Amino acid sequence: MTSEPRRLGVIFGGASVEHTISVRSAQAVIGAADTERWRVIPLAVSRSGHWLTPEHSRSALDAIQSGAPEEVPEPMIASSTPISHEATSALLDCDAVFPLIHGTTGEDGVLQGFLETLDLPYVGSGVGASAIAMDKARCKQILSQAGIPVAPWIAVACEDWRTDPTGVVRQASQLGYPYFVKPSRGGSSIGISRVNSREEAAEAIAMAFACDSEILIEEAIPTPREIECGVLGSLDGDSPIVSPLGEIRTKRDFYDYTAKYEDPQTELIAPAELDQETTLQLQNVSLQAWRAIGAEGMVRADFLVGPDGQIWLGELNTIPGFTSASMYPRLFEVSGLPLSQLVDRLVELGIERRLARRRFRAQADGGAHQ
Ligand SMILES: Nc1ncnc2c1ncn2[C@@H]1O[C@H](COP(=O)(O)OP(=O)(O)O)[C@@H](O)[C@H]1O
Ligand SMILES: [Mg+2]
Known part of the structure; x- marks a missing residue:
């Protein structure tokens, strides 16, 4: 039936x-x-x-x-x-x-x-x-507290910039040039710029503040490889699974909005060519990050890998792109999970979570009234 x-x-x-x-x-x-x-x-x-x-x-x-x-x-x-x-x-x-x-x-x-x-x-x-x-400033604090490597950064509130712009530029310069300036709650690289010298700082900071009331100024990882890893929850309380890794290659200065959505020369490579040790390390850190923020269902962890092989977790996306050109569904596709089954699993996970929450609530209520 x-x-x-x-x-x-x-x-x-x-x-x-x-x-x-x-x-x-x-x-x-x-x-x-x-x-x-x-x-x-x-x-x-x-x-x-x-x-x-x-x-x-x-x-x-x-x-x-x-x-x-x-x-x-x-x-x-x-x-x-x-x-x-x-x-x-x-x-x-x-x-x-x-x-x-x-x-x-x-x-x-x-x-x-x-x-x-x-x-x-x-x-x-x-x-x-x-x-x-979504909040890069808060997220980086939690990740670094969990021992996950993130690029050194400072967070700047709009109030600090308004009252002491010179002080902010001076403090940022201690990270060394170049550095990245970005809105704390943003996406698609909007409002992000790379600052190569003191002269470029004010414009970049003002641009980031046009997107959010808090910004991050972050040490630039030199010529990084951009590597992404998908994490997917498992039913019945099993551990989440990690995908193979994917790499993004752009000919632009960094993976900006144009590189993401407009430049036909941007390449998505899945699976990425990486040695086994780095692969396992990135997958483990992705799982660690999942636990650190209490993620459920799905996450795409975006890394920067330095020329010396050092890894940095750039950011976590809880609703990654699902377009036909997107990395998250592609990474599971190459590991044998087609999009229709990925969707099934994600939806079933949401249903399972609600049932579990209801059970916990009923138990807590029962306990509270004893
Ligand atoms: N500290 C950094 N060092 C080198 N490149 C960076 C750094 N921070 C950001 N970038 C570049 O900017 C891109 C977008 O930054 P990201 O923090 O992922 O913001 P978004 O949420 O907008 O994607 C990255 O994919 C990378 O190309
Ligand atoms: Mg990003």
């Missing part, structure tokens, strides 16, 4: 700078979801944060498929609330949800908190781990 497919909400678009990538990720996940197991309910969110109904979301995807810009349109009738009754009831009817909004509002715990409040099972990390991974 075959059972009815369950309803899988796929949330995409959103108010982040990675809107277009999110649309592409959703197209890939929707295209791969096993239709015998899942009936996909698309839930598109416009750049202004308005949720479209499933019907309008589907029309938006159809239009994009036929060549319209990769952009969720704003709702035709202006609404004062970001989410209509119709979109809310479609969301509440879902058996599970796959949040695929990258960056702020989607990957930083905000959407996860909303889904928790609605008691919906969802893919990926919970509120805490999502918020930590």
